[in-house]
Amino acid sequence: METETREKPSVSVGFDAAIRTVGLTRVFEGWFGRNRVVALDHLDLEVRRGEVFGLLGPNGSGKTTTLKLLLGLIFPTSGTAEVLGREPGDVQTNQRIGFLPEESYLYQFLNADETLDFYGRLFRIPRAERKRRIDDLIRMVGLEHARRRRVSGYSKGMSRRIGLAQALINDPELLLLDEPTSGLDPIGTREIKDLVLQLKARGKTVLMCSHLLADVEDVCDRIAILKTGQLQVEGVVDELLTVQDITQIRLRRLSGEALEHLKTILAERKTEVLEVSHPRSTLEELFLRIVGAAPANDTHDD
Amino acid sequence: MTPTTTDRHRRRFPVTPGVIGAIGRQTLRQCLRRKVLLVLVLFVAVVLVGQRLIPTHDPVKHLATLIVLALWAMSFFGIIVAVFLSATALPEDRTEGTITTVMTKPVGRLNYLLGRILGFAMTSGIILLVMGVVGWGVIRSVGRWAARQTGRDDLLVAKRGIDPTEVMLREGTLPEKRLAPDAEAAVLRGSAEQVLVFHFHRGLGRLSQDGQTFEMTPYVSTGAKLPNVPGEVVVRNPLTAEERRFDRTLDSGRTLTISFPRSLIDPKAGVEVTVRRLQPGAYVRVSKGEFQLMCPSVSFEYAYLKSLVLIYFSFLLVVVVSVTASTFLSAWVAVLLAFVAYFFSVFHQMLRDRMQGLTGEAVGWLGTEAFRHVHRHGAAVEDVGDPWYVTTVNRVWYGVLWVLTHVFPDFDRFKAVSFLTGSRDVPVGVVATAALVLLAYGTCYLILGHVIFWRKELVP
Numbered sequence: 001m002e003t004e005t006r007e008k009p010s011v012s013v014g015f016d017a018a019i020r021t022v023g024l025t026r027v028f029e030g031w032f033g034r035n036r037v038v039a040l041d042h043l044d045l046e047v048r049r050g051e052v053f054g055l056l057g058p059n060g061s062g063k064t065t066t067l068k069l070l071l072g073l074i075f076p077t078s079g080t081a082e083v084l085g086r087e088p089g090d091v092q093t094n095q096r097i098g099f100l101p102e103e104s105y106l107y108q109f110l111n112a113d114e115t116l117d118f119y120g121r122l123f124r125i126p127r128a129e130r131k132r133r134i135d136d137l138i139r140m141v142g143l144e145h146a147r148r149r150r151v152s153g154y155s156k157g158m159s160r161r162i163g164l165a166q167a168l169i170n171d172p173e174l175l176l177l178d179e180p181t182s183g184l185d186p187i188g189t190r191e192i193k194d195l196v197l198q199l200k201a202r203g204k205t206v207l208m209c210s211h212l213l214a215d216v217e218d219v220c221d222r223i224a225i226l227k228t229g230q231l232q233v234e235g236v237v238d239e240l241l242t243v244q245d246i247t248q249i250r251l252r253r254l255s256g257e258a259l260e261h262l263k264t265i266l267a268e269r270k271t272e273v274l275e276v277s278h279p280r281s282t283l284e285e286l287f288l289r290i291v292g293a294a295p296a297n298d299t300h301d302d
Numbered sequence: 303m304t305p306t307t308t309d310r311h312r313r314r315f316p317v318t319p320g321v322i323g324a325i326g327r328q329t330l331r332q333c334l335r336r337k338v339l340l341v342l343v344l345f346v347a348v349v350l351v352g353q354r355l356i357p358t359h360d361p362v363k364h365l366a367t368l369i370v371l372a373l374w375a376m377s378f379f380g381i382i383v384a385v386f387l388s389a390t391a392l393p394e395d396r397t398e399g400t401i402t403t404v405m406t407k408p409v410g411r412l413n414y415l416l417g418r419i420l421g422f423a424m425t426s427g428i429i430l431l432v433m434g435v436v437g438w439g440v441i442r443s444v445g446r447w448a449a450r451q452t453g454r455d456d457l458l459v460a461k462r463g464i465d466p467t468e469v470m471l472r473e474g475t476l477p478e479k480r481l482a483p484d485a486e487a488a489v490l491r492g493s494a495e496q497v498l499v500f501h502f503h504r505g506l507g508r509l510s511q512d513g514q515t516f517e518m519t520p521y522v523s524t525g526a527k528l529p530n531v532p533g534e535v536v537v538r539n540p541l542t543a544e545e546r547r548f549d550r551t552l553d554s555g556r557t558l559t560i561s562f563p564r565s566l567i568d569p570k571a572g573v574e575v576t577v578r579r580l581q582p583g584a585y586v587r588v589s590k591g592e593f594q595l596m597c598p599s600v601s602f603e604y605a606y607l608k609s610l611v612l613i614y615f616s617f618l619l620v621v622v623v624s625v626t627a628s629t630f631l632s633a634w635v636a637v638l639l640a641f642v643a644y645f646f647s648v649f650h651q652m653l654r655d656r657m658q659g660l661t662g663e664a665v666g667w668l669g670t671e672a673f674r675h676v677h678r679h680g681a682a683v684e685d686v687g688d689p690w691y692v693t694t695v696n697r698v699w700y701g702v703l704w705v706l707t708h709v710f711p712d713f714d715r716f717k718a719v720s721f722l723t724g725s726r727d728v729p730v731g732v733v734a735t736a737a738l739v740l741l742a743y744g745t746c747y748l749i750l751g752h753v754i755f756w757r758k759e760l761v762p
Contacts, residue, residue, distance in 0.1 A: 073759065089405075091316065091409070094406055110331070122408065123407065
């Protein structure tokens with residue numbers, strides 16, 4: 001198991017790290033040291049290029065603080081961080097990253113087209129290329145019908161979609177997503193997860209913060225769990241979730257007679273049978289099957 | 303990755319015109335969608351209603367009052383809009399979180415500030431342009447009416463007046479520039495040679511009908527308690543040393559008319575006019591108020607345009623001050639500070655006078671105080687020094703005044719109303735001086751704003 005804790009920092013000196021933090025610490029305190037809060041405590045972390053990395057933790061565990069430190073929006077009390085080989089907040093680094101904040105902080109007086117055009121200009125993308133990307137992204141996030149409507153009139157789900165589009169306007173090498181599926185319906189959530197997998201297939205690196213465990217489990221290669229600012233565990237998802245001392249056999253429609261025979265054999269081998277049952281579909285799968293089969297109404301104005 | 307030369311250059315000089323332009327354009331759009339152009343409706347209403355309310359029995363005064371009203375309204379509404387927009391934008395970006403999205407793009411903090419300033423400058427420019435055109439239309443219309451009423455066609459012309467940059471005032475034989483209070487008293491009491499010299503260039507004064515003599519009318523002040531001081535005026539060509547002397551009685555508030563041959567004025571060096579009092583214990587001050595320059599008139603529009611440029615400079619300075627304040631203050635405190643900075647210009651001259659009084663440089667009001675001090679002790683009494691604590695308080699007070707008068711720009715430098723209402727051209731020197739003030743203060747404030755902002759944590 002690739003589980004590491006603070007006592008065994010996982011930071012390596014490999015050249016393929018998209019993000020690397022060493023002893024990253026952030027303490028918030030008021031005047032004269034009052035209300036001192038350690039938001040992040042000596043975080044050692046490495047996100048490799050081309051992987052989808054999930055940062056998990058309950059509210060207040062330091063996920064968003066980590067992202068802000070990695071983006072140069074706030075500064076560490078101690079420790080260092082590197083993003084794509086440079087210090088956080090570097091203009092050259094920002095040229096190659098995309099960021100979706102927890103809330104889609106967008107100018108409310110702009111419409112979707114203008115929003116993406118503005119952010120595209122900040123990347124100095126040529127006009128023709130910018131227009132092509134805007135069309136593609138608006139189509140991808142399903143906002144063609146609302147592209148001329150001001151963002152102030154968008155639902156939360158629509159805001160997340162346009163927020164995601166702005167994060168992708170520069171076709172980033174590294175994507176930082178803070179609670180990307182919050183406020184989205186199951187279809188939107190599925191689309192985001194599919195998008196993350198597509199990006200991974202194209203060799204992009206994704207760092208995703210979430211407390212929705214199912215989302216992270218579906219798309220992430222590796223995860224780290226934070227609690228009160230401290231790294232609790234880090235490793236490959238499959239390895240972390242595999243229960244080594246239980247064996248599961250999945251068979252297609254076993255008859256009662258065959259099942260009894262199988263139980264007898266297992267008893268002879270002194271193997272305890274914990275449960276024999278039919279597998280259940282997840283609620284998400286059920287929802288997607290039903291809603292996806294229904295006539296396509298305008299599901300985006302949620 | 304090895305940083306390229308361009309990377310290093312960009313880190314050292316993080317100014318990217320394309321990014322600044324994008325933020326400026328977005329800021330302009332933000333301002334326009336906030337319906338700031340409604341202020342134009344208010345401006346038109348104020349000018350039209352005000353024009354109706356101005357008494358019409360004297361068309362010339364009516365026109366002058368209208369010019370004052372129009373320029374005042376432009377400044378007032380423009381400053382209000384500039385302050386509110388530019389002082390609130392950055393704090394709003396912070397509280398609404400939009401700054402986190404922008405600053406995670408390849409923007410750079412200096413580019414963000416410059417882009418914002420550019421956007422507000424464009425917004426203020428558009429507003430001023432529209433107000434200027436409307437104001438010009440109303441002034442022209444009333445000007446035609448006034449011309450018909452008076453039969454004069456020279457009401458809306460701009461004569462070239464005295465350009466302060468072309469007049470060099472120097473104190474002739476005063477022993478020191480800065481004098482302690484006791485020394486000031488000594489000078490005022492002891493010397494009969496206090497001389498104030500005006501050094502004039504070009505053709506100043508009124509040319510006589512025959513074209514041979516000039517007439518000058520300097521304003522002379524002698525202090526309230528010493529009317530009719532015997533004095534003399536010496537007019538001298540600085541190059542040939544040819545001079546004429548005139549015996550004159552100097553009195554406060556009375557203009558002093560001197561006529562002298564045109565030959566005393568050198569085409570390049572100008573002419574020196576020395577006003578000297580002849581009575582010990584008195585002092586004299588000459589101001590440059592009443593001269594007329596004999597130059598051809600220029601069009602009113604030219605002077606009007608320059609006054610709009612001056613107003614625009616004041617908008618730009620207010621924008622930079624407000625944006626700087628907003629880098630470390632909340633929106634409303636930044637608005638308050640920007641207004642304080644603007645209205646501080648009202649007190650600028652008063653504080654500068656007070657500073658001169660503390661160092662003994664003052665003439666005029668503070669000179670009068672010194673004069674009284676001397677005369678309480680008699681004309682021939684020795685110097686009376688201040689006690690040490692008074693000197694200390696004065697020094698501290700001087701420091702405070704120095705800081706105040708240097709930290710806040712003097713917005714009076716951007717006002718051109720008196721030129722237009724006096725049918726005078728706005729001197730290019732005034733515009734150039736204002737541009738320099740804008741450049742100096744704008745740069746300092748921008749640097750201050752950047753120093754504060756570049757390591758500021760940006761969290762909603």
